[in-house]
Amino acid sequence: MPAITSRRAACLAVAVVGALLVAGCADQTPTTSPAASQPSTTSTTVAPTTTVPPLTAKELAWLKSIPKVRTKIDKTMETTSNLTISAMRNLATSLRSCSRELARGGAPSDRLQPVYALVKTACKEYDKGAVCFTTAASIGIPIGGSAEDRKQTKAIQCGFDASGKGGIPLLDAENKGDEIKAEVG
Numbered sequence: 001m002p003a004i005t006s007r008r009a010a011c012l013a014v015a016v017v018g019a020l021l022v023a024g025c026a027d028q029t030p031t032t033s034p035a036a037s038q039p040s041t042t043s044t045t046v047a048p049t050t051t052v053p054p055l056t057a058k059e060l061a062w063l064k065s066i067p068k069v070r071t072k073i074d075k076t077m078e079t080t081s082n083l084t085i086s087a088m089r090n091l092a093t094s095l096r097s098c099s100r101e102l103a104r105g106g107a108p109s110d111r112l113q114p115v116y117a118l119v120k121t122a123c124k125e126y127d128k129g130a131v132c133f134t135t136a137a138s139i140g141i142p143i144g145g146s147a148e149d150r151k152q153t154k155a156i157q158c159g160f161d162a163s164g165k166g167g168i169p170l171l172d173a174e175n176k177g178d179e180i181k182a183e184v185g
Contacts (some may be wrong), residue, residue: 032083052184058107059112062105063177069101070170073126075165083156088137095130098123098166111180118173122166129162 055063076094080087102123108116136155142148 005107017111055181055184056109058105059109060181062102062108062112063115063181065105066115066170066174066177069098070167070174072097073082073114073163074167077160081134085137085140088159089132089155090125092130092133095126095159095163095166097132098126098170111184112177115173115180118169118176121171122168122173125162125166129159129166132158132162 025079060129080091098119102119106149109173132155136152136159140150142152
């Protein structure tokens, strides 16, 4: 066989073998070579995705306690029309419920700290009001126009003022809690 013919035959044989290999491997999943799995040297940085976990049951329970406490205090303040010694003590107890009931839930998580700061401000005012109502109740029934009467009147006014001053940050805390719930989902 001449050299040209044997070259053609060899090329034909290589082409046939190549075609058979391609056809035989066509339905196989491709494998990656070690060189293909090496990271490229080009810089393609993908920003990491951060997902904020949903609020825990404890966080949700603490947030739900805020409007309950506010409603309880507001109801007591609104329904007390006759300021007897018993009523003033009841008002003091109601105002103290802010610190007492919201502290029962424990320290809130880091992401609820903005709400907690507002709650602390509110409860501090309510606690002042509770002291004022306790003072007023301890005076008893003074003689009208006396120094004790003026002291009691001042203490009662202090209690009601503190209630108003505490209500605003407590409402703000509720709103802030709702914002956080909306952000986190």
